[in-house]
Amino acid sequence: MSTISQKLGANIRRIRLEKGFNQKEFCKKLGLDAAYLSNIENGNMNPTVATVEKIAKALGVPSDQLMK
Numbered sequence: 001m002s003t004i005s006q007k008l009g010a011n012i013r014r015i016r017l018e019k020g021f022n023q024k025e026f027c028k029k030l031g032l033d034a035a036y037l038s039n040i041e042n043g044n045m046n047p048t049v050a051t052v053e054k055i056a057k058a059l060g061v062p063s064d065q066l067m068k
Helices: 003-018 023-030 034-041 049-059
Strands: none
Touching: 003 034, 003 049, 023 034, 023 049
């Protein structure tokens, strides 16, 4: 996948862990499948803009912070 996908995934994982969420509980909070989130965090999948916004909101950060 592209570098932006890898960067997005790494940022989601880093912030999720900083906030103290394990992947299972975070997926439950979002209503997403754990395999889907895992693929996003590993840079293997490009989520929709709506999904990025949903993840950012759940993490309590602006969506553009996930792209930096």
